[in-house]
Amino acid sequence: MAAPAQFTEYIDKNADKFIDRLAKAVAIPSVSGDASYRKHVFEMADFLKSELEALGVKVKLVPLGKQVLDGQEIDLPPAILGEIGNDKSKKTVGLYAHYDVQPPSSHSKLIDKPQALLSDGWDTDPFVLKVDEKTGRLIGRGSSDDKGPLLGWINVLEAHVKQGIELPVNLKFCLEGKFHRMEESGSEGLDDLINSEVGPGKFFDGVDCVCISDNYWLNTRTPCLTYGLRGICYYKINVSGPAKDLHSGVFGRMVHEPMTDLIHIMSKLVTPQGDILVPGINELVAPLTEEERKRYESLDYSIDDVHSSAGAEIAVSSSISEVLMNRMRYPSLSLHGIEGAFYAAGAKTVIPARVAGKFSIRLVPDMLPVDVDRLVTEYIKSIFNQLNSKNKLEVESLHGGKPWVADPNHWNYVAAAKATETVYGRKPDLTREGGSIPVTLTFAEALGVNVLLLPMGRGDDGAHSTNEKLDRSNYIEGTKLLGTYLWEVSKVTEK
Ligand SMILES: [Zn+2]
Incomplete structure (x- = not known):
């Protein structure tokens, strides 16, 4: 019928x-x-x-x-x-x-x-x-x-x-x-x-x-x-130090600088190839089955399609099934911004007193926000501890969805x-x-x-x-x- x-x-x-x-x-x-x-x-x-x-x-x-x-x-x-x-x-x-x-x-x-x-x-x-x-x-x-x-x-x-x-x-x-x-x-x-x-x-x-x-x-x-x-977990890393913004001509190399700590932490989250560096995250991902792999290989999409929708030739791989799996069945971690950073034109020599880095992780089965939150928080704290910095660190989870x-x-x-x-x-x-x-x-x-x-x-x-x-x-x-x-x-x- x-x-x-x-x-x-x-x-x-x-x-x-x-x-x-x-x-x-x-x-x-x-x-x-x-x-x-x-x-x-x-x-x-x-x-x-x-x-x-x-x-x-x-x-x-x-x-x-x-x-x-x-x-x-x-x-x-x-x-x-x-x-x-x-x-x-x-x-x-x-x-x-x-x-x-x-x-x-x-x-x-x-x-x-x-x-x-x-x-x-x-x-x-x-x-x-x-x-x-x-x-x-x-x-x-x-x-x-x-x-x-x-x-x-x-x-x-x-x-x-x-x-x-x-x-x-x-x-x-x-x-x-x-x-x-x-x-x-x-x-x-x-x-x-x-x-x-x-x-x-x-x-x-x-x-x-x-x-x-x-x-x-x-x-x-x-x-x-x-x-x-995909689901999502969104985070904010707060790093604070001095009571107010400082001048680098006066305080440069005299004090721990929040931005330096934050950049260091953010650089340890993901590689330029997109690999997530937070230990334990990849282990949460459901394994790829043969049936599923074939599905990605048969999708009507090309690296050229990726390039034309991105407006530049910047795909992370020349294998289209790999690129599509990265979007559809693997988690991704993106760095979004830094609140409190100096970003205007010109050459201001400020040392910002507090900065907040924002990033998110797109989740796939079987990742649960609660597990991801724990792994992310522990990892960021452990990196920060290795810095021997006297600044203060706080990791906030802004929202999570499965x-x-x-x-x-x-x-x-x-x-x-x-x-x-x-x-x-x-x-x-x-x-x-x-x-x-x-x-x-x-x-x-x-x-x-x-x-x-x-x-x-x-x-x-x-x-x-x-x-x-x-x-x-x-x-x-x-x-x-x-x-x-x-x-x-x-x-x-x-x-
Ligand atoms: Zn809609």
Whole structure:
């Protein structure tokens, strides 16, 4: 029972209408990281509620409490819980997406003047969907992250409801309005809601699998399914000494200098080749299996792709499988910055009184933040002790999140792979992401079911950058993919 031809034909015939729907959604600037735009996030929730209700979905907006943002206490955007279908003989698919967007520029706060936005690097107004007929690009903030994929599900519903085709599965939507800013550190309020809605008679009761469409193809050519995400541990190393900033002409070589100690410590964390020097870290990593190695060798990605996305020829190895494994299945340690360091132009001869070095480690299975914290702290203290410095050292853990990996041989993935072959005529790549989407782990742990990441957009969509776009073909074929996936799930007989 593949998706009926009527379904895919409807998607093709109504493509322009679906693009209009995306334009309406992009026009609502639901930026969650700026308090002055909070009302638009609520407006977006109302927009989705009415779209879903018009198609027969039972919807409730669940308040998630308050937060402090930009010095004000404001309401968190609601979670949208929606359900359609309650046929016990069918599978029930849980769907997650977020309806908020990043600020137009990740470097500055929102500015009301479009002129200022344009000078921030956008070629067009980020909140007016630009349909570029020549390139086939749909350009606007949120087009790819995550409004396009979210509306993809609504388009799928419409194609069924408007034509009187019975949905092949029951659906439960969980839509979030405050994903961004919290991306690396968990979703305020939503985790608690998900955990409280598990169990007999609760909202998520009966969900057989979860599908999240909120990431990207590895490249611009090949559809993929994503079965893993790295976690993260973020650290701050504080080194302090003198009571105030000193002058090197007076105190140079008379006292222990905090910056010297810090640089020494930071230089001992990772090699220029990316090898992590903290003892015990590599031992926590799950061993590579033969099946997995083959998967990396078959991914459609090249060193040239790495170079073009980095904008320079700087890959750490000429072996593409090695480079991809470094991103997807091995931990990485990155040095991010030094607070308190002199960084302006000129030649100031200051000895900073206290400095704080920041770095993070991306975690993979089976690394747990608690173990990594212990190893990192012990190691940094031992290096510092060898310095015989009279400065003070403190190691702080700013936040930690666990990695996630799913079984890509599970029926949920098999269904998505078949759907990809049907729609795109090729097998999807099986990828893991180097970053985090913490809600994935929340669903996996709270519901105890398989979670699938089924991306719609391409690797060059620029989701967190200027001129974010979704290719028209990815939106339209991606909508077919989401619908076809539901039909493939409905064929599965395993529990
Ligand atoms: Zn997203």
